[in-house]
Every structure is written in structure tokens, then in C-alpha cells.
Amino acid sequence: MLQESSNIFIKKSETETDLFVINGMQFKSRLMIGTGKYANLKDAKQSIAVSQASIVTVAIRRAQSVKMAGKSNLIDGLDWKSLWLLPNTAGCATVDEAIRVALMGREMCKRLGQTHNNFIKLEVIPDCKNLFPDPIGTLKAAEFLIKKDFTVLPYINSDPILAKQLEEIGCSTVMPLGSPIGSGQGINNIENLRIIIDNAKIPVIIDAGIGTSSDATTVMEIGADAVLVNSAIAQASYPQVMASAMQLAVKSGRQAYLSGRMKQKRNAEASSPIIGISH
Template sequence: MINNLDSLIIGNKKFNSRLMLGTGKYQTVKTAINSIKASKCEIITVAIRRLPTNLNFDNTNFLNHFDWKNLWLLPNTAGSQTAEEAIRMAFLGHELACRIGQEDNFFVKLEVISDPKYLLPDPIGTLKAAEFLIKKGFTVLPYINADPMLALHLEDLGCATIMPLGSPIGSGQGLKNITNIEIIIENSNIPVIIDAGIRTPSEVSLAMELGADAVLLNTAVAQSKNPEDMAFAMNLAVQSGRLGYLAGLMDKKQYATPSSPLNQISKINKLL
């Protein structure tokens, strides 16, 4: 069984859940809140660019509806086309964290995306922004293509995690580059979080079975027909895949082998 010793460590924070959820694309605030509760996740990500520029809090601000004693905010720099824009969003993200009582929260999901069609992350801009933010004390979680060499460079810079995409954002294409993801997991000494493109609980489970440390989802839950049920399913998938990985999967074989070998059957017959 998975126990409390199997926690997810990011920076200096410990989390029991290995599922993270985004807060965009839900039909209603109530649906978002109920889905997050159903998922039992402990980290939710919010796009800073989509929030009011003054960050004022009133009864209509959807952030007021969350229990920030049990949730950790992961501000993200979505919509930033340059390193400079992403850096500016990161500082606004920390300001937002302070407003909800998380003064020690310097987490940032770093996204630098200059490609408007496929929304693929910019590796050069990501490296540049990551280096600056790490020097300023941020806990940087960079969103990248499934590029093993880029992952190593970002780890060397001091990033807290690596977040390779499964496939393009919101595409629902699943894990399209498993080989590179496996290489990243094998070589990484920091948590690897699969982010973007996942559509189904089975894909979540597969990501965890490969050895990923966590999964971040948004569209797969928010755009499903029943987001609350889907969020619960994704929670179970993360747990199932993680437990399968820890249990140790059997080796693949080229040929069939009987589940009841003849020598065992002979031994049984002698006993009868």
C-alpha cells in the first residue's frame, strides 16, 4: 500500500497528492470548486494573466471560494511570449500568493510560449527566465517539450521540477513521445510532472506507471461531461499508476510463457 512516506517533495514543500489541477475552462466556479475537492489534489494552478490586473479581492473573485489552508497555489505564466513577460508574471504570482496568506509561496509554473498555433514552449526563453527567477529565490516548475537535454540543463540551473508535455496543450492526444519522457524520468534527480495533452484516466495511470512523479491536468477534467466524476477518476488513476510503479511491473517477453508451467502441474498431480 502507498503510505505517508511516499510523499511528493517540491522545493521545501511536501504533498500527499500527486495530482495537480488547473482552474480554467470550467463552466462555473461551483463546478471548478467541486471538481478540485473530488480530485483530492493539493496544488492548483492559476494563470496570472487571466486575473484582474489590480488583484483586488472581493466577493466575486473566484479565488475567495477556495480553502487556501488545504491548497497550495501554483501561479503560472501562461500567455507569456517572452522571458521578460514570464518574469513579470512570476512576480505578480508571488504577490497573489501573499494576498491569500501564502507569503512563503514562491512557486511558479514557468511557461514561455511564442508559438500561437501549436502552443509549444520556447526552450531558449524558458532557460533564460528560469535562470533569472531561480536567482531571485523562486521555486521554478518549467513547462517544456519532452526534450531530455533541455531537462538536464534546467535541472542544472536549479529548477524544482521538470514538466514535459504529453502532447500539445488541450489537444487530448495523450502521451505522444513516451520514449523521451522515459529518458527524462530516468535521468532526472528532481520530480518529473507530466503536463498537457492527457485526456483519459488510463493515460494518467500510464504516466505514473512510467515513473512520473505527478500529473497536471486541466482540460481533461474541465471539458469532460461530468468534471466532478472525472476529477475523482483521475485521482484514482494517479494512485493506481503510482502503486503499480512502486510494486514493480513484470518484464516484457517476446514469446508467450504459460501461467501454469508443466513442471508445476506435474508436481501437483503427484500430490493428488
């Protein structure tokens, strides 16, 4: 249990048994938030606060370019004692690029005081049109970063075989997309996601394509461990309101999953008995 960012984590005595754990770290919220595409820093900060997220992901390349341009940087405006930084390698098209940016991300965590934060959201995306991740490049980069003691959270297509391979080499989660990144199309591949979830012994975090709160609820109801949301909040007419909706949706979906929903039936079945009713 890390002490430097203890506000993020759950004390065991304060919880039930349903914990969200990544590589031994316990987090309060199953909603993870991205930081891109907001109209301004105020909307971003307020949305993150309303979402009650514990984990916030930041594109290292974008953060570096903003800083070099001398512009206001969201990283400098957030309280990293109550949030956990998940650096990501967005914008990297090759294995070498992703590895280099991951190392930069680990140094950024140290500068923010999270000295034991080795988390990295791994993205290797050579497809600049459709933004589908490279499965072979992701596997190679993940293998290298795991050997360098990173906690690797790889972003992948909804490929059950690749998801299992990444788990077997030591990834701490898998992050399959629900539909193309930034599209807001919702969940287009739910059967593949079910297979990934059913086969996984590590957390499955649905990332990309979520457009509204019902999408988040849908994947949480089938057993996803968490969701990562960016565009659906940042590009909503009222981002803070959508952030609140997502927070409620994730909690609701998780509770529905844990409740064990009723079996679906072909025919109607009366909820009240007819025996003993006088006619």
C-alpha cells in the same frame, strides 16, 4: 514545513517513505489541478474538491483580467489553507513578460496568506498556434527567477537535454508535455518522457495533453512523480466524475510503478505447474 498551510502537507509520522516533495515541501497528492476552461465556478470548485489535489495552478494574467472586469474569481472562492497555489505565467510570449507575471504571482500568494510561497509554473509561449514552449526563453527566465529565490517549475517540450539543463541551473521540477496543450491527444512521446524521468534527480511532472485517466496512469507507471490536469477534467461531460477518475488513476499508476512490474516475455508461460497432473 510551513505552518500557514499545514493541511496541505503530510506529517512524516503519518506516511510511508514514498513522499511527493518539491523543493523540500511535502504534498499529499500527486495530482495537480488547473483552473481554466470550466463551464462555471461551481464545477471548478467541486472538481478540485473531488480530485483531492493539494496543488492548484492559476493563470495570473487571466485572474487579474477577471478581477478587473468585476466578475466572480475562482481564487476568492477556494480555501487556501488546504490548497497550495501554483501561480503560472500562461499567456506570456517573452522572457520579460514571464518574469513580470511571476513577480505578480508571488504577491498574490502573499495576499492569500501563503507568505512563504515562492512557487511559479513558468510558461514562455510565443507560438500562438501550436502553443509549444520556447526552450531558450524558458531557460533564460528560469535562470533569472531562481536568482530571485523562486521555486521554478518550468513547462517544456519533451526535450531530455533541456530538462537536464533546467535541473542543473536549479529548477525544482521539470514539466514536460505529453502532447500539445489542451489537445487531449494523450501521451505521444513516451520514450522521450522515459529518458527525462530516468535522467532526472528532481520531480518530473507531466503537463498537457492528458485526455483521460488511462493517460495519467500510463505516465505514473513509468515513474513520473505527478501529473497536472486541466482540460481533461474541465471539458469532460461530467467534470467531477473525471476528477475522481484522475485521482484514482494517479494513485493506481504510482502503486504499479512502485510494485516493480513483471518482465514482458515473448512467449506464453503457464501460471500453474503441469508437473504432477494426471492425464
